Amino acid sequence: MNVTKFLDASDSVRVCRVDDDQVFPLQLGNLGSLAEILATENPIATVNSLACDDPIALSDVKLLPPIDNQEVWAAGVTYKRSQTARMEESEAAASCYDRVYQADRPELFFKAPAYRVSGHGQPLRIREDATWNVPEPEVTLVLSPELKIVGLTVGNDMSSRDIEGENPLYLPQAKCYDQSAGLGPWITLYNELPPASKITVELKIARNGKTVFNQQTAASEMARSFDDLVGWLGRDMTFPGGAFLMTGTGIVPSSDFTLERGDVIDITIGGVGTLSNTVIQK
Ligand code: DO4
Ligand code: MG
Incomplete structure (x- = not known):
C-alpha cells in the first residue's frame, strides 16, 4: 500500500x-x-479503515514529499562502493572511511528537516559553491515514534564530493543545504519488509534527453542490516514524530562524473517506485 500527500x-x-x-x-x-497515520499501531489497517474521496488521476496531481515534521537522518559508508569512492575522494581522510565501514558503530548524520526535502517532480539543488556533485540513491526507512520500520521510500542524499573530499569535517556543508534531500514519490507501507535482495536500487541520470548514467544494486549488498542502523539511531535519542533514515548509497558514479543543471535524476526502488527530480543551481 502506497501513501503520500498532494x-x-x-x-x-x-x-x-x-x-x-x-x-x-x-x-x-x-x-x-x-x-499520525504512521504512528498508529498498524498503519496499513488504519489507512484501510479511512473513507476516501473520489479518486483523481495520478498524472493530474502535484505530489508533495511524504513527510510532515519528522527529522531525516542518513547513514554513510554502508556499501563497499561508498567506502572506495570516499577513499578516492579524500586521500588525507581515507582511513576514516575504511575504519567506519568495518566498525560496530555506523556513520549516522542529520540530513534534513522536512522543509529542506523535495518530493517527486520537485527540484533538487546542487550548491553554488561546489564543483563536483552527485545524487546518492538510498533505500529510506520510514520509522514510527517507537522506531518501528513501517515502510520504505526512495531517498536521494544529494552530495558535494569536492567539499566532503577537502575535509571530512565539511560533511554537513557537503550534505545539508536547501533542497538537498529527495523523498518520495510515496511511502510503501509494509507489515513485513521484503528480503533485502528484492529491494533493488537503480539510479538513472538523463542529460538533454540522453541517459548519461545508469546503474543498479540491491540492499543485500549492504554491510549492515536495517535493524542495526535503527538500533544505533535510537541510542539516547527519541523521535516523538517518527523519523526517516536514508541507509547509504551503493552507487557512486566514477570520479569524472558531476551533475549539471537540468539533469533529470530517476531513482527506482523495487517494490516502491521511482523518485524523479530535476537539478537546479543558483
Ligand atoms: O561519509 C560520508 C557520507 C557517506 C554517505 O552518505 C553514503 O555512503 O551514502
Ligand atoms: Mg549517502
Whole structure:
C-alpha cells in the first residue's frame, strides 16, 4: 500500500493512498496528518479503515514529499562502493572511511528537516559553491515514534564530493543545504519488509534527453542490516514524530562524473517506485 500527500485543486494539502495510477484522498477523521497515520499501531489497517474521496488521476496531481515534521537522518559508508569512492575522494581522510565501514558503530548524520526535502517532480539543488556533485540513491526507512520500520521510500542524499573530499569535517556543508534531500514519490507501507535482495536500487541520470548514467544494486549488498542502523539511531535519542533514515548509497558514479543543471535524476526502488527530480543551481 502506497501513501503520500498532494496539493488539491484549491492548493490544500491532502493525504492520500495511491493505487495504480489513481490517487484516493483520505478523510482523516481524528488523525491530523500522514505522520499520525504512521504512528498508529498498524498503519496499513488504519489507512484501510479511512473513507476516501473520489479518486483523481495520478498524472493530474502535484505530489508533495511524504513527510510532515519528522527529522531525516542518513547513514554513510554502508556499501563497499561508498567506502572506495570516499577513499578516492579524500586521500588525507581515507582511513576514516575504511575504519567506519568495518566498525560496530555506523556513520549516522542529520540530513534534513522536512522543509529542506523535495518530493517527486520537485527540484533538487546542487550548491553554488561546489564543483563536483552527485545524487546518492538510498533505500529510506520510514520509522514510527517507537522506531518501528513501517515502510520504505526512495531517498536521494544529494552530495558535494569536492567539499566532503577537502575535509571530512565539511560533511554537513557537503550534505545539508536547501533542497538537498529527495523523498518520495510515496511511502510503501509494509507489515513485513521484503528480503533485502528484492529491494533493488537503480539510479538513472538523463542529460538533454540522453541517459548519461545508469546503474543498479540491491540492499543485500549492504554491510549492515536495517535493524542495526535503527538500533544505533535510537541510542539516547527519541523521535516523538517518527523519523526517516536514508541507509547509504551503493552507487557512486566514477570520479569524472558531476551533475549539471537540468539533469533529470530517476531513482527506482523495487517494490516502491521511482523518485524523479530535476537539478537546479543558483
Ligand atoms: O561519509 C560520508 C557520507 C557517506 C554517505 O552518505 C553514503 O555512503 O551514502
Ligand atoms: Mg549517502
